[in-house]
Amino acid sequence: MTDLQCLTPTQQPRVSDHMDQIKDMITQIINNDCAYIIDGDVYFAVDKSPNYGRLSGRKLEDNRAGERVAVDSRKRNPADFALWKAAKPDEPSWDSPWGPGRPGWHIECSAMSAHYLTFKFDIHGGGIDLIFPHHENEIAQSCAACQESNVSYWMHNGHVTNNNEKMSKSLGNFFTIRQITDLYHPLALRYFLLGTHYRSPVNYSIAQLEIASEAVFYIYQTLRDCEDTLSPFQEVNGQNVCITPAAKDCISKLQTDFQTKMSDDLSTPHILNASLQEALRFINSGLNMLKKKQQKQQQLSAVQSLTELEKEVKGALSVLGLLSTLAYSEVLQQLKGKALRRAGMIEDDVLHLIEERALARKNKNFSRGDQIRADLASKGIALMDVGKETIWRPCVPVEQEPQAPAAST
Template identity: 45%
Template sequence: MQIYNTLTRCKEEFISRQAGQVAMYVCGPTTYNYIHLGNARPLVFFDTVRRYFQYRGYRVIYVQNFTDIDDKIIKRAQEEKMDAMALAEKYVQEYFLDADALNVLRADVHPRVSAHLPEIIDMVQRLVERGHAYVVDGDVYFDILSFPAYGKLSGRRLEEMQAGARVEVDERKKHPMDFALWKAAKPGEPAWDSPWGPGRPGWHIECSAMSLKYLGTGFDIHGGGSDLIFPHHENEVAQSEAATGQPFARYWMHNGFITVNQEKMSKSLGNFFLVREILAKYPPAVVRFFLLGTHYRSPLDFDDQKLEAAGKGLERVRNCYRLLEERLMQAPEQTSGDESDWLAELGRRRQQFIAAMDDDFNTALAVGILFDLVSDINAALHRGEVFSRQAWQAARKLVEEFNNVLGIFKTAPDGKIILDSGMAAGELTERLIQLIIDLRQQARAKKDWATADKIRDDLKALGIILEDTPKGVRWKCSS
């Protein structure tokens, strides 16, 4: 298995720290808002990496954090006049709704910064004692000049970083690029006690402390979006290796940016999409399928046409599986025909899929092989092949294997694919309401005013207002 390692800037053979086990840490969201499409890409991709390792027989220890102490959370809480921790908890739960919809498996551990202050403070204290950090007026800064390897992950020289960075001038720092490990409390902000006075941790130290607690030094894979390479992951490397004297993570994996009409997604450009908004328009399986249709290190351009194309592709897979289920019900237990070529072709597709995923988790190629498998099965069905039930079951099992790795469709406990309607939540809601309106209209046509009024009143109680107009019935949500 080959993995592109950001640290070495080349593909390397994957050799785990402990045979048969993979320890992974992936940076999770800062919980001050719903997750956006840029959050969803690493969420889905690294979930697929985890699934593939499990498919190949590894035991995976998967850790994904929640940053629930952060400047953005404090600012948002002040704007909404909420307690900062209550706001963070709200968006942790909203995260799970979106992640569950996208069929992202729960991590083995979802550590929160707020539950790991002792570990964070202990790590900062070690850095101070080892001469890698210094205290100024209750703030603690990491001394980057004390770590000669600073810049090895991003491949940048210190002079380049300083020239390109937007760093506020702070005369108290030894070097302008020194970063905060602990921030002294400001009036009105949440704070925790520490040896340096009340305050809160800096962003970078949080992930270091939590990953080291659950995975130890030299764990296998640290992942996240490419926007985190510098400064977040660069700073994690520096402070972790300075504190422990050991290598931090063995393989660093970063997914590419999401663009919208070839421009980077950003709030300032007005092309910023929340996952919740997208899932109201497209089924979660389609969104996940779309995200996996491009190699993870390549930019991914978002537009409606590409999502619609992903939906059509997914419908091919759904229909193939449905037809397979029907054929299985009719297939004989045994046949006199030779099925060896068919079984050999299924074996070749499995090996092609494994080769694609072994080559730096090439999900784009793996999706193509899934389509090839679907074409093989559809052709056999169209030809009216009389295979035994076991031969058709082998085909269905292979579709299920590929799906279990890619995580497109949800599955039953026995591994069978659950074929949903293929409709987004918003589309399903509209169709259900229209169905109820049609039933009310039928009642009105029969002069069954009691039933018609009850439907109207019950919908109103649910927040749905019906308006009878000369052009028909309209509905809206009550404000």
């Protein structure tokens, strides 16, 4: 998770360490006449919760009992759910005022949330499949324990699918983060995940990871080029130089879009696919213009414009967790290393083929030179001729055209 630039949780509580808090909350719910005891089991009485269903939008009378688990005939209402379950043979159990047993599924979360965050806190997250019954029951029992209980925002993430099939161990299409980052840079995986709105299903596929990896390389190559090009102009910083109107508009649009879209339920796909791309294109265009001969004042203005825009881009990347603490060059080298691993090659292999291609072209054997380039592109390695030099970079693997069969004689 650290590689993905996820912040470490302040607390990572375990249910077994919070039995006292769980039993205290159940006791409070019983004292408030919202739960009842039967043979060592404690059930929440949903009839005591007038707003039950407010999160999911489901009405109590629409729920059909017995579809998920067998209905306990001892319950007053089939929708009532367990706060405490009496001990069964060979199951872990703890002592309680109602006899030995263990907590129900829902009460654990309410008790630990209240312990660390109080009964009022801002955000509660979880998978979309937890809206009902889990989170609905959390709300009901928390309010039964404390009338002032409230969560300001419920955020539910979509499921992860693999090539449009639900990802699961039983189907054999399940991957761990470690398996993915063995072949793809963690920033590429993060970019891929941010490319889909968190409430929507995330369709995991190699093709999408390849696209994300190329996008991250483009970002860091742009930042590296900007750093290299602007480094000789460090004396411009601090001078009273105005940025260009076009740069000012680009910066303003990035700031406005970022604030608006991120405030709109964290619309990260729009930022990655529109606002950020537009700013990166502007930077690359500005870098090309800066290389051309210009008047001194125009040059200084261009430098200041690119400097300010680079800061805005880095600020957006930082919020999104896509700004590495490593040097741009190091991130680029890591991305190239992952591409080589996916291609089953080492850099010496690529450099050897670059030399072979150069020799073929020198001997006017252009078909061989083109074939070398196509073979590498099919493995996710793109060759780029820059002046008299050929360099390589990762790319989305390109399918080769099928070769025509040789003519028979």
